[in-house]
Amino acid sequence: MNIYDIAEKSGVSIATVSRVLNDSDKVSEKTKEKVMKVMAEEDYTPNVFARGLSGESTHTVGVLVPDISDNYMARAVALIERRLHEKDYNMLLSCSGFRAEEKEEHIRMLLEERIDAMILVGSTYAGSDTKSHNTGYIEKAAQKKPLFLINGDVDAENIFCTFSNDYAVSLDLTKKLIENGRNRILFLTDSESYSAKKKKAGYEKALEEAGIAPIPSLICHIRNNIDETVSYLEENHPDFDACFATDDAMAVGVLKYAMKHGVSVPKDLSIIGYNNSELALATTPELTSVDNKLEKICDDTVIRLFSVLSGNGFVPRRTSVACTVVQRGTTNH
Amino acid sequence: MNIYDIAEKSGVSIATVSRVLNDSDKVSEKTKEKVMKVMAEEDYTPNVFARGLSGESTHTVGVLVPDISDNYMARAVALIERRLHEKDYNMLLSCSGFRAEEKEEHIRMLLEERIDAMILVGSTYAGSDTKSHNTGYIEKAAQKKPLFLINGDVDAENIFCTFSNDYAVSLDLTKKLIENGRNRILFLTDSESYSAKKKKAGYEKALEEAGIAPIPSLICHIRNNIDETVSYLEENHPDFDACFATDDAMAVGVLKYAMKHGVSVPKDLSIIGYNNSELALATTPELTSVDNKLEKICDDTVIRLFSVLSGNGFVPRRTSVACTVVQRGTTNH
DNA sequence: CATCATCATGTAAGCGCTTACAAGCCGTTT
DNA sequence: AAACGGCTTGTAAGCGCTTACATGATGATG
Numbered sequence: 001m002n003i004y005d006i007a008e009k010s011g012v013s014i015a016t017v018s019r020v021l022n023d024s025d026k027v028s029e030k031t032k033e034k035v036m037k038v039m040a041e042e043d044y045t046p047n048v049f050a051r052g053l054s055g056e057s058t059h060t061v062g063v064l065v066p067d068i069s070d071n072y073m074a075r076a077v078a079l080i081e082r083r084l085h086e087k088d089y090n091m092l093l094s095c096s097g098f099r100a101e102e103k104e105e106h107i108r109m110l111l112e113e114r115i116d117a118m119i120l121v122g123s124t125y126a127g128s129d130t131k132s133h134n135t136g137y138i139e140k141a142a143q144k145k146p147l148f149l150i151n152g153d154v155d156a157e158n159i160f161c162t163f164s165n166d167y168a169v170s171l172d173l174t175k176k177l178i179e180n181g182r183n184r185i186l187f188l189t190d191s192e193s194y195s196a197k198k199k200k201a202g203y204e205k206a207l208e209e210a211g212i213a214p215i216p217s218l219i220c221h222i223r224n225n226i227d228e229t230v231s232y233l234e235e236n237h238p239d240f241d242a243c244f245a246t247d248d249a250m251a252v253g254v255l256k257y258a259m260k261h262g263v264s265v266p267k268d269l270s271i272i273g274y275n276n277s278e279l280a281l282a283t284t285p286e287l288t289s290v291d292n293k294l295e296k297i298c299d300d301t302v303i304r305l306f307s308v309l310s311g312n313g314f315v316p317r318r319t320s321v322a323c324t325v326v327q328r329g330t331t332n333h
Numbered sequence: 334m335n336i337y338d339i340a341e342k343s344g345v346s347i348a349t350v351s352r353v354l355n356d357s358d359k360v361s362e363k364t365k366e367k368v369m370k371v372m373a374e375e376d377y378t379p380n381v382f383a384r385g386l387s388g389e390s391t392h393t394v395g396v397l398v399p400d401i402s403d404n405y406m407a408r409a410v411a412l413i414e415r416r417l418h419e420k421d422y423n424m425l426l427s428c429s430g431f432r433a434e435e436k437e438e439h440i441r442m443l444l445e446e447r448i449d450a451m452i453l454v455g456s457t458y459a460g461s462d463t464k465s466h467n468t469g470y471i472e473k474a475a476q477k478k479p480l481f482l483i484n485g486d487v488d489a490e491n492i493f494c495t496f497s498n499d500y501a502v503s504l505d506l507t508k509k510l511i512e513n514g515r516n517r518i519l520f521l522t523d524s525e526s527y528s529a530k531k532k533k534a535g536y537e538k539a540l541e542e543a544g545i546a547p548i549p550s551l552i553c554h555i556r557n558n559i560d561e562t563v564s565y566l567e568e569n570h571p572d573f574d575a576c577f578a579t580d581d582a583m584a585v586g587v588l589k590y591a592m593k594h595g596v597s598v599p600k601d602l603s604i605i606g607y608n609n610s611e612l613a614l615a616t617t618p619e620l621t622s623v624d625n626k627l628e629k630i631c632d633d634t635v636i637r638l639f640s641v642l643s644g645n646g647f648v649p650r651r652t653s654v655a656c657t658v659v660q661r662g663t664t665n666h
Numbered sequence: 667c668a669t670c671a672t673c674a675t676g677t678a679a680g681c682g683c684t685t686a687c688a689a690g691c692c693g694t695t696t
Numbered sequence: 697a698a699a700c701g702g703c704t705t706g707t708a709a710g711c712g713c714t715t716a717c718a719t720g721a722t723g724a725t726g
Binding site: 012013014015016019026027028031050052053054055 | 703704705706707708710711712713
């Protein structure tokens with residue numbers, strides 16, 4: 001069942017059928033209805049490859065995440081998929097791991113598939129201001145298709161970024177911990193991502209403003225995993241009275257460690273997690289966590305994606321979304 | 334940069350280039366090398382649409398999950414993606430929700446995209462033996478492309494199933510609970526999935542064998558969510574001395590409820606979860622859970638998928654994978 | 667040396683669509 | 697009534713690839 005069959009059965013040419021398919025305004029209402037009726041009867045669906053070949057949109061967006069089994073990213077993917085599906089778009093999902101070379105390879109592979117645009121989630125990509133990461137391949141990819149970064153920030157043509165105000169939130173939270181008398185604040189992070197860097201910068205700034213010298217042994221890069229966090233603490237036994245972790249799993253690890261050693265939370269130890277995942281509700285006491293408004297971030301991204309694809313109007317390249325803090329049982333302020 | 338350019342630069346015809354691309358054996362080693370060199374130099378990648386149009390494989394597999402933000406399914410998707418990527422296949426991901434009509438629509442949309450095969454995760458699809466579900470549209474879809482069900486079981490041409498031995502595990506676990514003196518065992522489930530049904534059947538069989546009459550108020554269909562489980566229990570206050578939940582989130586909810594009301598776990602209450610997710614490690618005590626060997630299930634599925642696509646050899650239509658029980662602090666046997 | 671099988675390579679059709687351009691139709695205008 | 701302009705519709709080329717079939721080269725065989 002192809003466009004020729006439809007054309008024949010409706011008594012028009014294939015060009016007219018194609019115009020109906022693409023909702024062109026150059027078709028009379030009468031013919032349009034007639035053709036649509038036949039298409040419905042025959043349960044006809046256009047062949048994407050033929051469409052793709054002749055230069056049309058592919059109705060497919062590539063999405064790249066480091067690890068889909070991470071709850072944060074899975075939620076992002078779910079939200080993105082929902083929005084794309086609403087617009088009859090498909091999602092090509094690729095999971096790259098965290099290494100830059102792998103990402104590059106996955107991006108290349110996605111681009112081969114002739115997608116309309118690409119979304120990179122949880123990026124380590126940051127722009128010229130940080131200078132810390134090679135973003136060359138990102139910019140190159142953006143020359144082919146519009147690129148959307150979720151929690152990344154690269155200032156270049158055809159790259160659109162949406163990110164949280166992690167620096168401000170982290171600064172504020174750390175300040176509050178200090179105001180509450182904490183001065184040995186453990187900072188736990190699992191990645192070199194743009195978000196993680198901003199969180200760390202906020203943490204350090206707060207210490208600086210309070211005149212507290214940062215203690216290297218309290219700034220730890222570990223894996224984002226309950227058990228490995230516990231093992232790390234068991235091995236190193238850092239001396240701390242508060243903890244700020246860049247993901248809930250690590251914060252839960254800290255809580256487990258504290259309970260095991262009879263440390264009273266939140267009386268003698270405050271714990272703050274990040275991403276407000278279901279883990280935060282599993283523990284007793286429940287975990288105070290930062291809600292990064294993932295839904296809003298994803299929505300903003302997809303909305304702008306469709307604006308770019310439809311080509312109408314100016315689309316802002318950088319958007320910031322404000323997080324909120326969800327107070328629960330592991331902090332007392 | 335297309336096949337004509339490559340042909341010209343290597344001084345051969347496009348047919349020869351195509352043969353090299355497809356690794357046909359009808360090309361001399363010398364020409365092959367020459368062409369491959371040019372392709373590498375020019376960074377050439379074939380156009381998927383053109384390939385698709387001329388009837389070739391699309392190198393894309395459609396994957397349908399009800400909800401990617403569910404940890405179990407996210408892990409499945411991650412595992413599947415990894416294996417597909419290894420073989421240079423892409424994954425078209427669609428999230429359908431749990432309603433049959435929606436699933437049908439997503440399946441239709443995926444098929445439009447001319448995928449090579451399709452994987453349905455966490456299915457409510459079960460075959461003629463259960464008779465409970467309309468699997469007609471699944472069977473219809475399977476006429477177009479080979480279908481792979483993860484934890485589903487439909488006995489039809491072109492449908493390949495991989496599932497856990499949920500019945501046996503559930504039977505065994507419930508028996509053990511009974512042997513340990515429990516006789517008011519709460520059964521919590523969130524879905525009408527094939528897996529959930531088998532778990533329930535095992536649970537009921539164990540009661541029957543022990544001569545315990547099933548108590549309707551102890552068999553609950555709720556949402557798979559910590560907080561909603563707690564709310565449910567607060568409202569209904571069932572009288573139980575053990576709990577078997579079809580997912581860890583519900584089991585954690587039970588544990589929270591127990592702790593809140595000062596019930597001693599596992600002394601006065603045994604709790605068993607399912608899927609062995611990270612949640613099981615977040616609580617104190619840690620949650621006893623069933624490891625359903627998702628990795629093996631996914632690997633088995635993808636391996637058979639490639640066997641079917643390559644068309645060589647007999648491929649078994651149904652495969653069962655054995656679960657294991659991970660004993661932790663919420664049970665004491 | 668003519669004949670033929672074998673293997674490597676080339677030619678051309680066709681996959682189903684979009685779209686520039688051509689053509690036809692019909693009501694207005696001069 | 698002829699000429700024109702504005703719509704709608706049709707024709708045909710082309711997107712980049714695969715593959716059946718044709719062709720040419722090479723070497724073996726009678």
